[in-house]
Amino acid sequence: MIEVDRRDVLRLGAGGVIAAVTAGLVPPTAGAQLPAPTPIDDDIAFLSFATVAERASRDFYRAAFRRAKSGLTSPQRRHINRVASAKRGHILLLNAALGSDAPLSSDFVTILPKGAVKTRARILALAERLERLLVRVYLNGVAFTEDPATRLFLGRLLAYDAEQVAWLRGVSGHASKAGLFSPIELEAAAAELDAFLSTPDFPD
Amino acid sequence: MTNLPFKHLARRVRGALVICLVLGLAAPAAASALNVYAASSLRDVFTQITSSPMYNFAGSNQLQLQIERGAPADVFASASPQEARALFKQGGCTRPVTFATNKLVLIVPTSNPGSVKSIFSLRSGGRTLAIGSASVPVGSYTRALLRRLGLSKILQTNTVSQEPNVASIVSKVALGSADAGLAYVTDARIARDRVKMIRLPRYAQPPVRYQICQVIRSGVDAAGAKAFIASVRSGRGRALLKAGGFGLPPRR
Numbered sequence: 001m002i003e004v005d006r007r008d009v010l011r012l013g014a015g016g017v018i019a020a021v022t023a024g025l026v027p028p029t030a031g032a033q034l035p036a037p038t039p040i041d042d043d044i045a046f047l048s049f050a051t052v053a054e055r056a057s058r059d060f061y062r063a064a065f066r067r068a069k070s071g072l073t074s075p076q077r078r079h080i081n082r083v084a085s086a087k088r089g090h091i092l093l094l095n096a097a098l099g100s101d102a103p104l105s106s107d108f109v110t111i112l113p114k115g116a117v118k119t120r121a122r123i124l125a126l127a128e129r130l131e132r133l134l135v136r137v138y139l140n141g142v143a144f145t146e147d148p149a150t151r152l153f154l155g156r157l158l159a160y161d162a163e164q165v166a167w168l169r170g171v172s173g174h175a176s177k178a179g180l181f182s183p184i185e186l187e188a189a190a191a192e193l194d195a196f197l198s199t200p201d202f203p204d
Numbered sequence: 205m206t207n208l209p210f211k212h213l214a215r216r217v218r219g220a221l222v223i224c225l226v227l228g229l230a231a232p233a234a235a236s237a238l239n240v241y242a243a244s245s246l247r248d249v250f251t252q253i254t255s256s257p258m259y260n261f262a263g264s265n266q267l268q269l270q271i272e273r274g275a276p277a278d279v280f281a282s283a284s285p286q287e288a289r290a291l292f293k294q295g296g297c298t299r300p301v302t303f304a305t306n307k308l309v310l311i312v313p314t315s316n317p318g319s320v321k322s323i324f325s326l327r328s329g330g331r332t333l334a335i336g337s338a339s340v341p342v343g344s345y346t347r348a349l350l351r352r353l354g355l356s357k358i359l360q361t362n363t364v365s366q367e368p369n370v371a372s373i374v375s376k377v378a379l380g381s382a383d384a385g386l387a388y389v390t391d392a393r394i395a396r397d398r399v400k401m402i403r404l405p406r407y408a409q410p411p412v413r414y415q416i417c418q419v420i421r422s423g424v425d426a427a428g429a430k431a432f433i434a435s436v437r438s439g440r441g442r443a444l445l446k447a448g449g450f451g452l453p454p455r456r
Contacts, residue, residue, distance in 0.1 A: 041356055045353055046349065053407070127450060186353060190408065
């Protein structure tokens with residue numbers, strides 16, 4: 001049985017804790033301290049991609065939550081809101097790991113495709129697309145990151161986002177896909193992510 | 205006979221007087237000319253905004269050093285906030301303001317002899333690459349970009365020439381002395397008949413911000429500096445910056 005510290009419950013909210021504990025982002029015991037990521041050389045690449053992509057994903061979840069008539073049920077909307085909050089926490093952790101290399105929130109703006117949050121089906125499809133992209137990048141990171149603490153951190157993020165993929169597939173009525181996720185190279189992942197980004201002071 | 209040396213002397217004195225007069229008239233003009241020290245990537249656009257100041261275009265770090273050592277600059281425009289802010293912190297200039305932004309692009313000669321298709325092509329190594337030295341803004345932006353892409357190692361696997369400013373990077377690539385280079389999009393646009401631009405992933409773009417400030421020193425042309433900064437930030441200045449390919453910060 002996983003023990004959860006009371007302060008964590010108050011801080012994150014019960015739903016957030018359940019999600020975070022199951023995803024491994026909250027230490028299972030109050031005293032457990034996980035090593036802080038100290039990225040070596042190009043380990044930064046995975047964290048940099050993650051912080052920008054997680055931000056895009058959070059912005060999307062927020063937009064989906066705000067859309068009251070999308071067809072999502074209230075519990076589903078609440079779940080999406082909790083995920084957006086959890087992702088905010090993940091972004092803060094990623095930025096802390098990146099230190100001075102962390103991109104500023106003003107560096108990028110998330111661009112969502114037209115009508116992305118109009119219907120339930122569109123929300124679920126785009127959310128899954130973003131989560132799968134993140135999971136595949138984290139897999140690549142877990143395979144190639146040099147610093148063990150950074151690898152562990154990416155593994156924890158991977159677990160959380162993989163759980164969201166499972167939730168999204170469950171809600172959309174699709175059984176979990178047979179087979180395994182494949183890692184994706186940053187080159188291909190960057191091309192996918194670019195579709196959701198714009199630089200505010202430098203429009204294309 | 206005796207008249208000749210006198211005539212000669214008189215001619216010399218007259219000549220000297222003319223020279224003195226010319227110098228005397230020219231001196232105040234030269235002394236009042238505004239001295240603008242600006243990052244080399246601003247050369248084209250600044251001279252379009254106004255051609256009247258005396259410009260000194262070079263790498264921002266080099267200019268910062270010159271100003272710190274007492275160079276007679278009135279305005280300092282750097283390609284990253286770091287140099288202008290450092291000068292501001294020392295009391296060497298007024299609070300810097302951001303007036304333009306830029307982006308990095310990968311450039312290759314139009315013939316593309318290195319068959320470079322994307323920045324990731326450089327992973328295979330064996331090519332010549334022109335980048336800014338670590339001390340100039342374009343060089344530090346490049347290194348930040350490569351770290352974000354997980355490509356820092358390409359600086360070991362390719363032959364790298366480290367250039368003092370962005371103009372040297374572009375000319376190296378344009379002349380075919382390098383298979384590829386990393387430069388600002390604005391400089392690449394100027395040489396677009398000789399270089400091909402390859403876009404870089406957005407998420408990895410470091411925020412390139414130009415800042416400008418009025419230098420603080422005795423004898424500074426404060427009014428001229430203020431007027432110059434205002435003209436750069438004016439509607440016309442912004443339009444010219446935009447036409448030159450620069451990004452613009454929101455108006456304050």
